[in-house]
Amino acid sequence: MWGALALVVGAGMAASFTLAGGFEGGLEGLLGSLAAVAFVPVVAAIAVVDARHFIIPDTLNGAGLALGLLYAAASGGSELLAVALARGAGLALAFWAVRVAYRALRKREGLGLGDVKLAGVAGVWLDVTAIPLAIEMAALAALLGVAMAHLAGGRAARLDRRLPFGLFFAPAIWAAWGLDRMVWGGL
Numbered sequence: 001m002w003g004a005l006a007l008v009v010g011a012g013m014a015a016s017f018t019l020a021g022g023f024e025g026g027l028e029g030l031l032g033s034l035a036a037v038a039f040v041p042v043v044a045a046i047a048v049v050d051a052r053h054f055i056i057p058d059t060l061n062g063a064g065l066a067l068g069l070l071y072a073a074a075s076g077g078s079e080l081l082a083v084a085l086a087r088g089a090g091l092a093l094a095f096w097a098v099r100v101a102y103r104a105l106r107k108r109e110g111l112g113l114g115d116v117k118l119a120g121v122a123g124v125w126l127d128v129t130a131i132p133l134a135i136e137m138a139a140l141a142a143l144l145g146v147a148m149a150h151l152a153g154g155r156a157a158r159l160d161r162r163l164p165f166g167l168f169f170a171p172a173i174w175a176a177w178g179l180d181r182m183v184w185g186g187l
Helices: 002-019 026-053 058-106 113-125 132-151 163-185
Strands: none
Touching: 002 026, 002 163, 026 058, 026 113, 026 163, 058 113, 113 132, 113 163, 132 163
C-alpha cells in the first residue's frame, strides 16, 4: 500500500509542477510551482492521518495554508494573497457555521475543527469557481466510500457512523486545483 501511495504522490508532485507552470515566470513562478509540489504530500498526509485517527493535525493544516499563501503570493503578489486570505477565512467560517448548525440540530459533532481548518486551506488554494467542485467531489467520494463499505461488509448503513471527511476533502482540494489550472490556467 505504501509503495502505491508513494507512486501516486510522486505523480501528483510532477503534475503539480507542470500545472503550476514549472520554470516559467522567473523566481516567483518557480516558488509557486514548488509550493504546489510540496502541497501534494501534505494532502496525502492529511488523508492518511484522518483515515486512521479521525483527526487532521494543525501542523498539516498549517503547512497546507502556508504553502497556499506562498503559491498565491508567487502567482499574483499581494493582491492575490489578500484575495486568497479572504476566501480562506470565508470558507472556514462557512464550514464552522455548518459545524455549529449540525451540533445544534443533531446534538453531536458532525464536522471536526480540523475539517473547518482544512476548508480554510481549500479557500486559500482554490478560486471561487473551484471551491464547490472540491466540496462536491469530496462529498461524492465519501458517499461512494460508505456505499462500498456497506456492500463489502454486508451490514446496514448507519447514519451515526463516523466518517473521516479529510480523507476525501484533502485530495479533492488538490484535484479541483489541478482541474482549475487545466481549464483556466492556459494548459
